[in-house]
Amino acid sequence: MTVEAPDDTRTRILRAALDLFAEHGYQRTSLRQIAERLRLTKAAILYHFPAKEHLLAALVEPLVADLEALLDAAEAGPAERARWTVLEGWVDTILGHRRPLGMLFHDIALVGRGDTYHRLMRIAMRANDLIAGPDAGRRERVRAVQAVAACSDPVVFFTDIPVEVLRADMLDGVRQLLGDPPEDLPTGDFGAATGGDAPRGRRRPGRPQAMGPEQVEAARRMYAEGRQSADEIAAALGVSRATVYRHLDPASRR
Known part of the structure; x- marks a missing residue:
């Protein structure tokens, strides 16, 4: 006989609540519907969960906690990074x-309830200060405020785009807004900062800082076609994004 883990029912409730909130919206989903689903x-x-608001707070908590951990790591590290x-x-x-972010977008007024709203506001202000x-x-x-929006909003509006492609496009837009980081500036382990796996797609140390004539021509053609971001072109050619940008016609940079 298998004994149910103490938190298994709670996990099932949260999963069903997220499904129903996504299908019908938070306001139109009742606790009775969640109970019937399970x-x-x-x-x-x-x-x-003594009230439906507690379900919302529990669903949003992992996102809020991970953002707080990220900012703690950034503040503890070198200022230039x-x-x-x-x-x-x-x-x-x-x-x-x-997924939970998409749910929040459709019921955004709900974050004003309880402590979640105040935590999100503190997170936004800390992020703005560090980026500025x-x-x-x-x-x-x-x-800095625009950069945070560029690192958030596309996730909600482009749900059909694969994660790696959307990630590259989002960072491409931010770099065009703020400029590239220094070529010799290594980035931190962002996955470790939030307790997860290190994200894929970041520049690996040791990538060549120069391209041959054929690579330059290929990079310019790929960028002009507009189907790939500079990050994707860099990954395809095995060089850094900054290296790709050095060889692009300034008039073609969008």
């Missing part, structure tokens, strides 16, 4: 929580 009583749901630690880590964290940098002026602070 063949439980409403009382069994209330035992784990903080901006790109936050930016790349933010993209990876948001992509890792793609010390002694930032108005323009730098505005662009």
